[in-house]
Amino acid sequence: MELVTFLAVAALSVASALMMIVQRNAMYSALFLVLNFFCLAVFYVLLGAYFLAVVQVAVYAGAIMVLMLFVIMLLNVAQAEPTDRRLGLFRPFGVIAALILLGELVAVGARYGSAPSAPVAGEPVSLAFVTPTPLPTATAVTAGAATVGHTQEVAAVLFSRYLFPFEVTSILLLGAILGATILARKRPDTEDVAHVAIVQGERVK
Amino acid sequence: MELPFPLPTIPSRVPTEAYLILSGILFSLGCMGVLLRKSALTIFMSIELMLNAVNLSFVAFARQLGQLDGQIFVFFVMAVAAAEVAVGLAIIIDIFRSRRTADIDDVSWLKG
Numbered sequence: 510m511e512l513v514t515f516l517a518v519a520a521l522s523v524a525s526a527l528m529m530i531v532q533r534n535a536m537y538s539a540l541f542l543v544l545n546f547f548c549l550a551v552f553y554v555l556l557g558a559y560f561l562a563v564v565q566v567a568v569y570a571g572a573i574m575v576l577m578l579f580v581i582m583l584l585n586v587a588q589a590e591p592t593d594r595r596l597g598l599f600r601p602f603g604v605i606a607a608l609i610l611l612g613e614l615v616a617v618g619a620r621y622g623s624a625p626s627a628p629v630a631g632e633p634v635s636l637a638f639v640t641p642t643p644l645p646t647a648t649a650v651t652a653g654a655a656t657v658g659h660t661q662e663v664a665a666v667l668f669s670r671y672l673f674p675f676e677v678t679s680i681l682l683l684g685a686i687l688g689a690t691i692l693a694r695k696r697p698d699t700e701d702v703a704h705v706a707i708v709q710g711e712r713v714k
Numbered sequence: 715m716e717l718p719f720p721l722p723t724i725p726s727r728v729p730t731e732a733y734l735i736l737s738g739i740l741f742s743l744g745c746m747g748v749l750l751r752k753s754a755l756t757i758f759m760s761i762e763l764m765l766n767a768v769n770l771s772f773v774a775f776a777r778q779l780g781q782l783d784g785q786i787f788v789f790f791v792m793a794v795a796a797a798e799v800a801v802g803l804a805i806i807i808d809i810f811r812s813r814r815t816a817d818i819d820d821v822s823w824l825k826g
Contacts (some may be wrong), residue, residue, distance in 0.1 A: 515728045519736050526740055526763055530747040534757045535816075542759050545740075549766050552736075555728065556777045558785050561769075568792055573762070573799050580803045581755060584810050603749030607742050614738025619769075621731050666782045667789065678793045685797030692804035695811075 515555060522548035533714050539574060546570040560660040733774035740767035754806050754816045759801075788823050 522545050529541040546569045553562035667675055740763060747760030769788045776784030809821050 512728055515732065519732075523739055523743070526743040529759060529763065530743060530751065530756070533794070535753060538756050538759055545763065546766065549770055552733070552770055553773055556733070556773045558773045558776070558795030561773060561788055564789070564792060568796060569762075569766070573796055576799060576803060577755070577759065580767075580807060584755075584807065584816060599773055599798060600750060603746065607746035607749060610745055611738060611742035614741060615735050618738050619731055621734055663785060663789075667786055671786050671790075678790060681797050682793065684747055685800045689800040689804040692801065693807050698758065 511555060514551070518548050518551045522552075536578070539578050539581060543570050543574050546574065560663045730774050730778040734771055737767045737771040737774070739768070740764075752817050752819055754809070754818050754821075757818065758802055758806070762795065762799070765791060 525541045525544040525548065529538045529545065532538040532541065546565060550562045550565040550570070553559070553565055726770075744764035744767060747763065749755050749761065751757055761787045769791055772784040772788045772791070776782060806816060810816055813820055814820070
């Protein structure tokens with residue numbers, strides 16, 4: 510049952526990601542990305558990360574994508590967006606590069622389980638990062654699997670061992686607020702020049 | 715603290731490799747979006763897709779290792795992504811305001 514769910518949602522997530530890239534209209538792209546985020550929330554539930562699943566829906570699909578949709582509507586890019594006309598020769602190279610990356614990532618991912626946990630004789634030690642680290646003892650794994658991901662456990666770790674990064678995050682968010690406010694502020698000097706030039710029909714250089 | 719009812723524990727039968735492969739596919743799709751699209755907003759969304767692909771592999775590894783650290787990392791990635799979206803969208807709005815375009819080819823004036 511879990512496998513069926515995984516396969517169905519995986520197909521849906523890949524399809525929505527593909528549609529997001531292919532869509533010309535930025536609005537449709539954003540909506541397909543929201544669908545993709547919901548698929549990832551399902552994966553988090555399957556993996557036992559219930560807290561992250563809720564955060565994924567609330568923060569990503571809720572806050573971030575609403576902000577993005579807001580900007581798309583504000584800018585009305587649907588009419589302003591040009592076709593990808595100047596890609597030319599660059600397009601096949603982009604596809605090839607992405608396919609090479611795909612091959613590498615899938616090869617490494619598929620190797621993960623089959624790779625020996627101990628380095629094989631003759632294999633360079635520098636490759637050790639590809640092989641899985643020796644897993645914790647069976648008791649640790651089973652105990653972890655039962656409780657991992659529950660909000661209480663996440664909070665216990667977040668507010669003890671990761672307290673300092675957590676506080677740094679708040680400073681980062683404060684900086685982002687200030688930066689966004691200053692950047693999006695109306696600046697009459699630059700806007701007037703550009704707007705007058707556009708009205709006169711010449712391209713700003 | 716004891717919960718009044720036991721939380722349902724979903725058996726982990728889907729192998730970690732499946733999640734890693736799916737994560738790789740999603741990451742490559744995001745990379746393809748960054749390389750092939752010219753709209754700044756679509757490129758932005760592709761970056762979000764790549765971040766989410768990495769988050770998925772973080773959570774998969776967290777389950778595999780039976781440790782919470784991966785999930786904490788995902789939490790921080792989400793916070794950084796939120797900050798990045800706020801600043802990035804402000805930049806896009808600023809560019810659109812001065813140039814009336816969201817096409818990254820029209821904003822190449824930083825090129826030497």
